[in-house]
Amino acid sequence: MAKLAVPPLLSLRHFLVLSIALNVSLILRTVYYESEKGSKGFCLNKKMMADADSDREGHLIHKSRLAMSSTSSLVNSTRADHPGGRETVINLDHGDPTIYERFWRQVGDKTTIIIPGWQSLSYFSDGSNICWFLETEFAREVVRLHKVVGNAVTEGRHIVVGTGSSQLILAALYALSSPDAAEPISVVSAAPYYSSYPSMADYQKSGLYKWAGDAENFDKEGPYIELVTSPNNPDGHRRKAMVNRSQGQFIHDLAYYWPQYTPISSPSDHDLTLFTVSKTTGHAGMRIGWAIVKDKEVAKKMTKFIEISTIGVSKDSQLRAAKVLKAVSDSCEQENSQDGESFFTHSYNIMAQRWKQLRAVVEAGDLFTLPQFSPAFCTFFGQETEPQPAFIWLKCEGDIEDCENLLREHKIVARSGRHFGASPKYVRISMLDTDETFIQLIDRLSAIQQGK
Amino acid sequence: MAKLAVPPLLSLRHFLVLSIALNVSLILRTVYYESEKGSKGFCLNKKMMADADSDREGHLIHKSRLAMSSTSSLVNSTRADHPGGRETVINLDHGDPTIYERFWRQVGDKTTIIIPGWQSLSYFSDGSNICWFLETEFAREVVRLHKVVGNAVTEGRHIVVGTGSSQLILAALYALSSPDAAEPISVVSAAPYYSSYPSMADYQKSGLYKWAGDAENFDKEGPYIELVTSPNNPDGHRRKAMVNRSQGQFIHDLAYYWPQYTPISSPSDHDLTLFTVSKTTGHAGMRIGWAIVKDKEVAKKMTKFIEISTIGVSKDSQLRAAKVLKAVSDSCEQENSQDGESFFTHSYNIMAQRWKQLRAVVEAGDLFTLPQFSPAFCTFFGQETEPQPAFIWLKCEGDIEDCENLLREHKIVARSGRHFGASPKYVRISMLDTDETFIQLIDRLSAIQQGK
Numbered sequence: 001m002a003k004l005a006v007p008p009l010l011s012l013r014h015f016l017v018l019s020i021a022l023n024v025s026l027i028l029r030t031v032y033y034e035s036e037k038g039s040k041g042f043c044l045n046k047k048m049m050a051d052a053d054s055d056r057e058g059h060l061i062h063k064s065r066l067a068m069s070s071t072s073s074l075v076n077s078t079r080a081d082h083p084g085g086r087e088t089v090i091n092l093d094h095g096d097p098t099i100y101e102r103f104w105r106q107v108g109d110k111t112t113i114i115i116p117g118w119q120s121l122s123y124f125s126d127g128s129n130i131c132w133f134l135e136t137e138f139a140r141e142v143v144r145l146h147k148v149v150g151n152a153v154t155e156g157r158h159i160v161v162g163t164g165s166s167q168l169i170l171a172a173l174y175a176l177s178s179p180d181a182a183e184p185i186s187v188v189s190a191a192p193y194y195s196s197y198p199s200m201a202d203y204q205k206s207g208l209y210k211w212a213g214d215a216e217n218f219d220k221e222g223p224y225i226e227l228v229t230s231p232n233n234p235d236g237h238r239r240k241a242m243v244n245r246s247q248g249q250f251i252h253d254l255a256y257y258w259p260q261y262t263p264i265s266s267p268s269d270h271d272l273t274l275f276t277v278s279k280t281t282g283h284a285g286m287r288i289g290w291a292i293v294k295d296k297e298v299a300k301k302m303t304k305f306i307e308i309s310t311i312g313v314s315k316d317s318q319l320r321a322a323k324v325l326k327a328v329s330d331s332c333e334q335e336n337s338q339d340g341e342s343f344f345t346h347s348y349n350i351m352a353q354r355w356k357q358l359r360a361v362v363e364a365g366d367l368f369t370l371p372q373f374s375p376a377f378c379t380f381f382g383q384e385t386e387p388q389p390a391f392i393w394l395k396c397e398g399d400i401e402d403c404e405n406l407l408r409e410h411k412i413v414a415r416s417g418r419h420f421g422a423s424p425k426y427v428r429i430s431m432l433d434t435d436e437t438f439i440q441l442i443d444r445l446s447a448i449q450q451g452k
Numbered sequence: 453m454a455k456l457a458v459p460p461l462l463s464l465r466h467f468l469v470l471s472i473a474l475n476v477s478l479i480l481r482t483v484y485y486e487s488e489k490g491s492k493g494f495c496l497n498k499k500m501m502a503d504a505d506s507d508r509e510g511h512l513i514h515k516s517r518l519a520m521s522s523t524s525s526l527v528n529s530t531r532a533d534h535p536g537g538r539e540t541v542i543n544l545d546h547g548d549p550t551i552y553e554r555f556w557r558q559v560g561d562k563t564t565i566i567i568p569g570w571q572s573l574s575y576f577s578d579g580s581n582i583c584w585f586l587e588t589e590f591a592r593e594v595v596r597l598h599k600v601v602g603n604a605v606t607e608g609r610h611i612v613v614g615t616g617s618s619q620l621i622l623a624a625l626y627a628l629s630s631p632d633a634a635e636p637i638s639v640v641s642a643a644p645y646y647s648s649y650p651s652m653a654d655y656q657k658s659g660l661y662k663w664a665g666d667a668e669n670f671d672k673e674g675p676y677i678e679l680v681t682s683p684n685n686p687d688g689h690r691r692k693a694m695v696n697r698s699q700g701q702f703i704h705d706l707a708y709y710w711p712q713y714t715p716i717s718s719p720s721d722h723d724l725t726l727f728t729v730s731k732t733t734g735h736a737g738m739r740i741g742w743a744i745v746k747d748k749e750v751a752k753k754m755t756k757f758i759e760i761s762t763i764g765v766s767k768d769s770q771l772r773a774a775k776v777l778k779a780v781s782d783s784c785e786q787e788n789s790q791d792g793e794s795f796f797t798h799s800y801n802i803m804a805q806r807w808k809q810l811r812a813v814v815e816a817g818d819l820f821t822l823p824q825f826s827p828a829f830c831t832f833f834g835q836e837t838e839p840q841p842a843f844i845w846l847k848c849e850g851d852i853e854d855c856e857n858l859l860r861e862h863k864i865v866a867r868s869g870r871h872f873g874a875s876p877k878y879v880r881i882s883m884l885d886t887d888e889t890f891i892q893l894i895d896r897l898s899a900i901q902q903g904k
Binding site: 094098100101109110111112114115116117118120121123124125163164166170174179196200203205207208278282283284285286287288305308309310312313315316320323324327 | 546548549556557559561565566568570573575576577618619626631648652655656657658659660730735737738757760761762763765766768769772775776
């Protein structure tokens with residue numbers, strides 16, 4: 001693609017970035033001339049996606065299903081309105097996963113759920129399960145999806161459903177700590193760590209557990225809990241436990257261990273692993289996460305936590321999540337038939353395109369840098385893939401000490417590195433927003449680099 | 453009804469109770485001969501309900517819509533299977549509100565919700581609202597229902613949605629306590645109090661708040677939070693704050709302040725009031741509750757609590773709850789047209805019938821006693837109504853010290869009074885289970901009284 005073949009001259013790079021922005025803008029105007037409303041736009045996109053598919057006829061075999069033609073790359077941008085001016089604030093502070101809306105619109109009725117008024121009256125889902133509020137259908141689809149993707153061992157484990165993975169993190173802290181301990185157990189995570197961990201550990205001023213900061217500097221004797229986020233939020237790197245001492249217990253937060261974000265190397269196999277629908281399929285509004293737990297007593301204590309704090313988890317959302325996860329598994333299993341690309345192929349391609357655009361802009365100047373990743377073999381795609389995190393962990397170079405502040409001056413709201421136990425020279429920016437917002441981001445980062 | 457005209461002789465009482473049980477059983481068998489499956493059974497009930505309605509033609513004016521004919525009283529029992537033997541355990545430990553399923557089945561498609569796969573991807577519902585995850589439609593229906601029923605002032609208040617009212621109780625404790633206080637604030641409630649309050653206050657070993665027991669014995673100086681449950685769970689009595697000191701803050705848990713449970717005297721008007729869909733309409737599986745909050749800062753802190761613990765509340769369930777609450781308001785407004793009885797008329801009548809049956813059985817012996825209530829004018833029904841709580845607060849008289857144990861011997865699982873800060877001579881038994889289970893309960897209580 002032209003925009004990726006960046007010549008060494010800085011001025012030419014600038015010109016190219018600008019030119020790309022202009023081209024995208026013009027194409028958007030042309031395409032949207034006839035399809036200003038969402039639904040018509042999606043039909044058009046689907047048609048154009050089909051054209052793009054036929055352009056790369058013969059490439060739809062497993063090994064090369066990730067190859068994007070430049071046509072479909074542009075098509076992927078057509079849902080956004082023209083970026084317009086740089087006056088409106090774009091908020092990329094949260095990882096709101098609206099990027100996936102297009103896919104789910106294209107899927108149509110397959111994931112539509114109908115719930116009659118008399119359904120789900122009872123608190124109980126399955127009284128015979130340790131997690132008595134776990135909907136059987138949801139549990140079944142969780143297990144199936146992990147098998148299809150190959151990213152987690154589920155055999156002989158307990159599934160505990162939560163109101164998002166946030167509730168499960170708290171449930172896990174509760175389950176792994178002891179009410180009889182002389183002092184709260186230390187909770188650590190290696191910096192840069194997920195910015196919510198410190199407040200989640202401390203907001204209740206719990207006597208059970210207490211935030212103890214960066215795992216790398218942790219040298220206290222005795223029991224501790226380490227939160228291992230892999231790929232890591234905010235920086236996207238794969239991680240293993242940092243503190244390896246005898247009295248450690250681990251919560252593996254694998255929210256981003258899905259093929260669109262990182263190569264799947266092998267099924268994860270930890271004592272306590274967390275996933276969430278929000279990052280898997282983009283359905284953040286459902287508030288559904290799940291834990292895969294080896295130890296029965298830990299699963300029981302986590303269930304108890306959720307019982308006391310919310311008496312279970314929305315049945316409606318569990319049923320809806322089951323339907324969505326089923327559609328994802330189906331799309332993977334049917335990919336090589338006439339049913340089009342799978343959810344993960346679709347989302348991998350969008351992420352790949354965004355990361356290429358982002359790197360092109362960032363590398364066109366000296367102001368910003370990005371983390372570097374090595375490609376690796378992905379067992380799901382059966383080929384080498386690139387890590388392409390859900391967040392940009394952007395560093396301001398040179399004498400810019402407050403990167404968040406610089407971006408805010410250009411009406412980009414991002415989260416400062418200081419919230420992640422890192423330097424304010426870093427910011428975290430969501431990569432999962434709409435195409436429109438992403439194009440505005442690219443446009444503004446380019447403008448900042450050019451001192452505009 | 454014959455069963456209420458209980459003569460003074462004990463032996464005759466026994467005979468009557470047995471006779472009622474036998475009659476109900478025979479009628480059930482007759483009715484269910486042709487309708488063993490649920491769906492057919494519901495059609496039959498609807499037809500018979502219509503007959504019952506036409507029997508009391510002319511009584512469908514506002515003032516007397518609560519008058520039940522004996523015909524419909526029996527009809528109300530027809531959904532249950534024959535009680536059968538007394539060998540199966542009936543679990544009435546929880547207040548699982550399956551009693552309402554029949555109404556929602558009769559309502560049909562009106563409350564069916566259809567959610568397409570691309571909906572509710574974002575975390576956000578209304579960024580301009582303090583409670584940014586509150587669905588506008590849900591908030592609108594909450595306000596409308598309180599206006600229709602007249603049980604709460606909502607003007608100028610903030611609505612905060614929660615994953616059931618449990619999460620809102622915790623959010624309220626968090627919001628009303630101070631992280632800078634020298635010691636945790638005391639949390640009290642008058643015994644018998646809701647059995648979950650102590651564990652909810654203490655399970656996190658929070659440094660912010662701490663369970664301090666029965667409000668009546670509370671004599672500590674300084675700030676405190678009193679949980680005021682009215683009508684009270686477990687005993688059904690109307691309540692006001694017990695401790696009236698200057699540094700008190702109050703959480704009014706009005707889960708049962710609805711016309712089917714208690715006469716509505718006036719709109720509640722407190723600083724912080726909680727309601728839940730579970731007890732209002734019976735949709736416990738949704739896990740949706742709401743708080744009505746006067747103070748903006750308190751609403752903000754409660755929102756923050758829910759943000760940290762679950763990053764919002766299921767959108768799917770909020771949308772579904774909106775639809776169900778709308779159907780309830782509609783049913784109230786359309787009651788005098790041809791659309792049949794309102795949700796509250798329906799549920800009041802079932803509760804009235806159950807309480808009559810229960811009192812008949814209990815009063816037929818000396819072993820048990822029930823709380824006594826006085827009727828009062830209900831502004832919603834426009835007539836005097838009886839309190840008819842969602843739980844039985846049953847006392848074992850004489851030398852029976854452990855009422856829970858006695859019931860357990862007869863395969864009735866109920867919750868001992870000791871969990872409510874009361875004597876084990878008491879038990880709490882749910883009144884909201886299915887007709888089938890309720891008839892079994894009546895049958896067994898009768899058998900116990902007769903020493904069988």
